[in-house]
Amino acid sequence: MLGSCFKPPPKSTAEILLCVGLRFGPDALNSHISLHAWKTLSPGTWNRAFNEHGQLRLDNVLNRIRRGGVDPSIRAEVWEFLLGCFGPSSTTQQRDSLRASRREQYAKLKSECQLMDNLIGSGQIATSPRINADGSLAEECNGGEISGGNEISHHQNGHMNGAYQQTSIAPYEKQCKKTIQWRLNLHQIGLDVVRTDRMLQFYASQEHMSKLWDILAVYCWLDPAIGYCQGMSDFCSPLALMFQDEADAFWCFERIMSRLRDNFSCTDKEVGVEKQLAVLATLLKVLDPKLHEHIDSIKGGDYIFAFRMIMVLFRREFSFVDTLYLWEMDTLPWLQNYMPYGVGLGTRGLDEVLKLLNDVTGKVDPKEVCKSALKLHSEYLRRVGVLFL
Structure with missing residues (x-):
C-alpha cells in the first residue's frame, strides 16, 4: 500500500x-x-x-x-x-468480510488464467504474440519474447530484449473462442505495460510491472466483451502502485471500468468514446457558441482532437500526482473547461488545434481548472434552465 x-x-x-x-x-x-x-x-x-x-x-x-x-x-x-x-x-466487519471474499474470487480468476498461460503470476510479462489467430502456438513462444528481471532496463529504453523460455499452453484445438481472444490480447497488454508511467521509480521493479500486467490480463478474462484496449493501463497503474494487495487493486480497477467501460466499447457502427465527444460538443455549444462554430468551421465538429483527453480522463495531460488530485475531485464538468486553454479563434485548422493542446500539456494548474470548471458547470445549468422555462 x-x-x-x-x-x-x-x-x-x-x-x-x-x-x-x-x-x-x-x-x-x-x-x-x-x-x-x-x-x-x-x-x-x-x-x-x-x-x-x-x-x-x-x-x-x-x-x-x-x-x-x-x-x-x-x-x-x-x-x-x-x-x-x-x-x-x-461496518468494519462487513468490509473485512467483503475484502476477504473478493480476494478469494480474484485468486480463482487468476488461477483460471494461469491454467491457460503459465506466465500469469510468474513475475514475467509477454511482449510478443503468444498464439496465432487460430489458437496455435506462435513461433515466438517456442523461445518467446518474455521480460524477466534482467531485462527491465531494456524495456524502459524501449528495447525488447526478452529472455527465451518454454511455456505450457493448452493444445490450441481445445481452446474456446474466448480463450483464444484472451491469449491474443496478452502481448498487447505487455507492450502497453512497459510503456506506462515509465518515469515512476515504482515500475523500475519487474515485480511491480508484472503485477500491472497480471491485473490487466485477469480483467481481460473477466470482461471479454471489452477485453483489453489501449488506455486501460493508464487507469490501472495508479491502483497497482497504491495497493499492496493485488486483489484490492484489481477490484478498484473493476469499479473504475464499470464507470468507463463504454469509452472502450467498439462496434462496426461506433466507438464508445464518440458519445462522450458528442456530449463535449453539446456542452461547448451552450457555453461558448462562437468557439463551437469556429471548431466546426475548421472541420473539427466531431471533436476527435479531444479523443485521448476524454478516453483516459486527462491522464496524459497532467503529471501523475496532479491526475490523482483531479480524479479525487470527481468533478467531470471541468472536462469541457480544458478547451479554452489551447483552442482560440485564431486557429486555422485542426493541426493547429492539436499543436496548441500539446503545448499546454503539463502547464495547466489543475486547481484553477477545477475552479473554472465548477463555474462553467453552474453556468451550463443556468443556461439550460433558461431554455426550458
Whole structure:
C-alpha cells in the first residue's frame, strides 16, 4: 500500500514530497499542487469520520477532498470508498468480510488464467504474440519474447530484449473462442505495460510491472466483451502502485471500468468514446457558441482532437500526482473547461488545434481548472434552465 511509506504519517509538506519522490521518481513531482494540511483530507480527519461501528460519515470528508485532495498515506483506503468498493454505511466487519471474499474470487480468476498461460503470476510479462489467430502456438513462444528481471532496463529504453523460455499452453484445438481472444490480447497488454508511467521509480521493479500486467490480463478474462484496449493501463497503474494487495487493486480497477467501460466499447457502427465527444460538443455549444462554430468551421465538429483527453480522463495531460488530485475531485464538468486553454479563434485548422493542446500539456494548474470548471458547470445549468422555462 502507498501508505507503507508513511509510518509515522508525514507532518510537513516537505516530508510528503520526499516520500512521493522516493516512490514515484522526480518527474512525478512536476506538480502545480501545493499540499496544505488544512485543506487536504488528513489521516486524523479521515479516522474521525467513522463512527463506533466503522461506518463512514461521508459528508464530513467530501468537502475536504474537493478542497485539497487526499493525503497519500490514506489514499488507497479513501479510494475504495470513492470508487464504490465499499458503501459508507458498511461496518468494519462487513468490509473485512467483503475484502476477504473478493480476494478469494480474484485468486480463482487468476488461477483460471494461469491454467491457460503459465506466465500469469510468474513475475514475467509477454511482449510478443503468444498464439496465432487460430489458437496455435506462435513461433515466438517456442523461445518467446518474455521480460524477466534482467531485462527491465531494456524495456524502459524501449528495447525488447526478452529472455527465451518454454511455456505450457493448452493444445490450441481445445481452446474456446474466448480463450483464444484472451491469449491474443496478452502481448498487447505487455507492450502497453512497459510503456506506462515509465518515469515512476515504482515500475523500475519487474515485480511491480508484472503485477500491472497480471491485473490487466485477469480483467481481460473477466470482461471479454471489452477485453483489453489501449488506455486501460493508464487507469490501472495508479491502483497497482497504491495497493499492496493485488486483489484490492484489481477490484478498484473493476469499479473504475464499470464507470468507463463504454469509452472502450467498439462496434462496426461506433466507438464508445464518440458519445462522450458528442456530449463535449453539446456542452461547448451552450457555453461558448462562437468557439463551437469556429471548431466546426475548421472541420473539427466531431471533436476527435479531444479523443485521448476524454478516453483516459486527462491522464496524459497532467503529471501523475496532479491526475490523482483531479480524479479525487470527481468533478467531470471541468472536462469541457480544458478547451479554452489551447483552442482560440485564431486557429486555422485542426493541426493547429492539436499543436496548441500539446503545448499546454503539463502547464495547466489543475486547481484553477477545477475552479473554472465548477463555474462553467453552474453556468451550463443556468443556461439550460433558461431554455426550458
